[in-house]
Amino acid sequence: MPEKEPRATEEERKNRVVHYPDIPLSEMAPGAMSHLIAGDQAVISILTMKANSYFPIHQHEAEQIMVVLDGYLDHIIDGKLYRVEKGDVVILPSNIPHGAYLRDVDCSVIDIFAPPRSDLAAKAKEAQNN
Secondary structure (H helix, E strand, O other), X not given: OOOOOOOOOHHHHHHHOOXXXXXXXXXXXXXXXXXXXXOOOOEEEEEEEOOOOEEEEEOOOOEEEEEEEEOEEEEEEOXXXXXXXXXXXXXXXXXXXXXXXXXOOOEEEEEEEEOOOHHHHHHHHHHXXX
């Protein structure tokens, strides 16, 4: 099908598209490194957690949706363990305590936070400016 729309300019592309591997990694917890990208209404974290590490229990106002891309983890949600693996999507409501045990393999996930967590938005802006 022929295109009707004009191609975006390089400047327009630069304002809309982020190549996440170019964004420096931010440490989220020992053994957990993330590429952070912030928009006006959400923050996304492309996160790899190392095998045999622990992501401490925490909570935040933002709702969090986690997509497991590779590996698995034992997610601690409100005091209970949930084994989540590649292909699973976890929905964490606002202010629910959660953390994770990483077992014998690395685990890669995408986390989406809405509204944006101000601490992560600040880290994202700092990383994007480096």
